[in-house]
Amino acid sequence: MHMDTRPDSLAAALAPKSVAIIGASDNPDKVGGRPVDYLRRFGYAGNIYPVNPTRSVVQGLPCYPDVASLPEAPDLAIVAVAGAAVATTVRACAARGVRTAIILSSGFGETGEDGLQQQAELAQVAARAGMRLVGPNSQGLANFSNGAVANFSTMFTQLAPQDGPVAIVSQSGATSAALYTLLRERGVGVRYVLATGNEADTTVSELAQVVTEDPAIKLIVLYMESLQDPEVLAAAAAQARRKGIPIVMLKAGRSASGMAAAQSHTGALVNEDGVVDAFLHRHAIWRVADPASIVNVAELYLKGMRSLGRGLVVVSNSGSSCVMCADMADELGLQLGELASSTRERIKEALASFATCSNPIDLTTALLGNSGALGGVLRALGEDPAGDLYLISLPVAGAGYDLERLAEDTAAFEAATGKTVVVTATLASALAPFRRRGLVTFASERQAMLALDQASRHFALMHAAPPAAPDGEGIVLPEGAAPFLSEADSLAVATSAGLPVAAYWVCHDVDQALAAWRQLGGAVAVKACSEALPHKSEYGLVFLNANSEDAVRSAFESCRDGMATLGVPWGGVIVARMERGRxxxxxxxxxxxxxxxxxxxxxxxxxxxxxxxxxxxxxxxxxxxxxxxxxxxxxxxxxxxxxxxxxxxxxxxxxxxxxxxxxxxxxxxxxxxxxxxxxxxxxxxxxxxxxxxxxxxxxxxxxxxxxxxxxxxxxxxxxxx
Known part of the structure; x- marks a missing residue:
């Protein structure tokens, strides 16, 4: 990643005043033709400049022979040429003063060392001119709020875009399109679909930082195969956290084979997976295993949570659903709230005498004859502190059920209490009245429970106050050129930091060793000590449970002689109290x-x-x-x-x-x-x-x-x- 000499360049790339398409095609199904079609189709209001030396008109627009002949320096250039023409085009864009160039072309860092070198040269050309690069091997950028769709994904014609509160930022173009598709099929609007490709310059972290500035964004979805700028992602996460925007990440490359595949895919370095997990947790970024885990919880994220507890109340007209939900709650660590006796009495008044009034609440068949029963139960629950999360399960909800009334009562409960409410039913038609009222719905209790678990944990993590950096003076290591400190110096650093270290002496002759044993008053460990000997036990230079004059003397002499044989610098011998623990x-x-x-x-x-x-x-x-x-x-x-x-x-x-x-x-x-x-x-x-x-x-x-x-x-x- 290069230092951006134009801090607003990436923001301008998402709202450009002008766009050039270099390698523009008259065919809207080709890579060079699709962005032209999309810009026009989705309402982009800026200037569109097709560039192709073989055409005078492209898709009804005047076409220019080269970048130099454009009437202005475009904010954004789309590079849709192949081979050696890419480098020539990037130089031309840099010379013309283009602010950001998206390289759609592949054949660079993902192909090996030669491709990496070519990619690095492109980045250097751009950096010298203060121009940002997206890609190469990028599917492009898309902003559906203003029609700036500089992207060639086919999914935007298969599934009509709808502006919304979600931003997708991905290294992979295919995964960005897949996430877009899944969210749109769920009915969720998406504003940004941004694919960074090989990240010769611009990274997912940087674009995540840009989209956090958009007040319309309520959820950020990231896909990464490698993370090269954690400090930028940490800054983006901090900004999102302050604004209450959840960031969910799909980070590929958990396994050895996955990491190898990631290297071949983007040509990027991969990170140790456990460290990535710890970093993401530190910055309240929720890591998921697959795209479905993002889509399943997206609407719950967008709804937000005013109550951050994990007390769950289940209300269903199926006894088996109550039992299965109780099992799943135990599996996920969601606590079934203990209802107050006064709440249970009010529930009993609202239901038939044979219904279950404890949590989970089994409505039985009461809803068939009494469409107000659910509302009565919810009103009884409204003042009980046991519930933070509410699952309304209606696996049986066909003819005879007043779904409009049930949905109205559920929506009124959510609005009045500010609690998190989800509804499940096996029939999509049964869920429709609830969805029309803005309630979050699921096709199964398990999907709902997984979403409640993830969202409640994530929002709690986001709201937790980040710990402050430690106070105190800097730690200064002893001078030396060896890779390792001796054990004595290592223990001294630990002791100075307040860590509880076993009592020890550093002894340079037998008399000192014997004095240390007597002073410590019991069995001791005797260990060779040298900065050139970090792993003493491998050379048989650690002696445990020495508790006599002969044992201590013999151990000291064995350490001294062994170090001499190895030719390591003499640092004395450590005599330390033998410690026991649980x-x-x-x-x-x-x-x-x-x-x-x-x-x-x-x-x-x-x-x-x-x-x-x-x-x-x-x-x-x-x-x-x-x-x-x-x-x-x-x-x-x-x-x-x-x-x-x-x-x-x-x-x-x-x-x-x-x-x-x-x-x-x-x-x-x-x-x-x-x-x-x-x-x-x-x-x-x-x-x-x-x-x-x-x-x-x-x-x-x-x-x-x-x-x-x-x-x-x-x-x-x-x-x-």
Whole structure:
């Protein structure tokens, strides 16, 4: 991405005063002809300039032989030529003063190294002229509020556009069209369909930032295969959050094969998926698995939520639906609200004596003979604080049911209470009266429950106050050129940051080691200490449970002699108190080259690699967020204690994770990674203790480690090991 010397260029590309189509065709079904047709068909009021040296008229418009002969420098140019003509055209646009050029042509970064080089050259030409590029390999941009449809998707003729409150911004043109289609088939209006292609310059993040400025936008849908400018996306998310605009993202490339496919598709770098998840959560961007998950909840997003709780009340005329909804609520973590006794009495008055008055509320056949029964139940529920989300399920709602009355009463309840209400029915005709009154409807209870779950979680995440960055002075590492700090220096940094480190001494002779053992008063660990020896146990230079003069002496001498044999610099020997805890955990951090500091906390012990159980967080975050993340670990049920055990000190573990994040943030990027393993978690109130620490410097001109392998910044997989 290049620095934009014209900050309003991308905004102007969505509302251009003039558009040139280079490679314009008289055939509206060709790539070069479709944008001309669309601009005219969808009411674009600006100047349209077809450019084609072989024609004088294109689709009834005067055609120009080249960009230089245009009567003005267009705000937007659509490049619909192939091969070497693309580079020539981009240079001509740059020379003419075009503000933004969309390159529809493919055959660049997605094809390999040569294509990437050509793509980079196009971006350089544009950057020197202050011109923005969209693409190459882009399907184009479309703004249906003003008819500026500089796009060649066939879907705009298959499914008529309707301006609306949704913006779609996608790296993939096909996916942008698919999302448009699904939303339009659902009856949702879409204002923007923007496809960035290979992103030689303009990114999804930048266009997301532009569309947040549009006051008509109420939902932003993103598709990405890679994320190269997280700081821009974070700024867009912050702006959207302030305006109450949800951002939902479909991020492809979760699996190894998916990442490989993404590379071949756009020629872009891909990101570690767990880090992407943590980043999106940090910025309240909701990640979904497929387009259907976006479309299913879109109308609920657009309706908004005034109540952010997750208490669910189900009202149905089917007992089986009540049971199935209760099961689904338990599966999704939605709480069936406990109704007050006074509410249940009022419900009983509104229904037949054999109806169920507790939540879920089974209306039975009462609606057939009493079309006001639903309204009576809803009025009874209106003042009960147990409900935030209401599901009205009418699987049986054919002849004999006064659907207009039911819909009127439901809409009145929603308007009066401000609660979130959804309605389900198997017949589309049964839902029609509810939809006419602006209620959100679904064809099945499961679709409705999934939408309620997602929207309630997402809006709560958006409304949560983002934690502040940590206070305190910067962390300064000891001077040195080695990739890693010694364990002693790593422990000293951890101690200075307030982390609870096991008591230790650094000893340079046997007498010091024996004095340390006596001072610590019990079994000790004896470990070689050198900045050139980050993994001591691999060389047999860690001795545990030494608890006699002979054992301590022997361990010290073995460390000293082993380090001499390896030829590593002497840093002494660490003598540390042997610590015990309820369970071992590991806390790690790394500076991701794209996302910055990322923190990992995982179950520990010798099976950590065979059965990884970890969570990732992107700072800043607080202890409450860490606790929520820890609750998703497989070992989480052990925290409360099992079969008479005392609870573990999860509070202390959370505090330690927050402190590690602060170390990473305060280091000014000088720490490449930090590894605290094991971290012994004790019983509640007894804290945690860090037994071992290893800090890695950010690589500059580091030497090769003792094992002979070149240094590389840790991946998440390495953080877990």
């Amino acid at each position: 369970r071992e955990f590991a806390i790690g951090g790394k500076t991701d080259p794209v996302f910055g500091p990322v923190i990992m906390v995982s179950d520990g012990g010798k099976y950590i690699e065979a059965m990884p159980d970890f969570c990732l967080l992107v700072p800043p975050f607080d202890a409450a967020e860490v606790r929520t993340a820890l609750s998703r670990l497989r070992v989480a049920p052990l925290f409360a204690g099992v079969r008479g055990e005392a609870p573990m000190d999860v509070t202390a573990l959370c505090d330690a994770v927050v402190a590690v994040a602060a170390v990473m943030q305060r280091s000014g990027g000088e720490i490449a990674s930090i590894d605290l393993n094991p971290v012994m978690v004790r019983s509640e109130g007894e804290g945690v203790v860090i037994v071992d620490a290893l800090i890695e410097r950010q690589p500059h001109a580091h030497s090769v480690s003792v094992s002979g392998s070149a240094h590389a910044t840790k991946t998440v997989e390495e953080m877990k090991s």
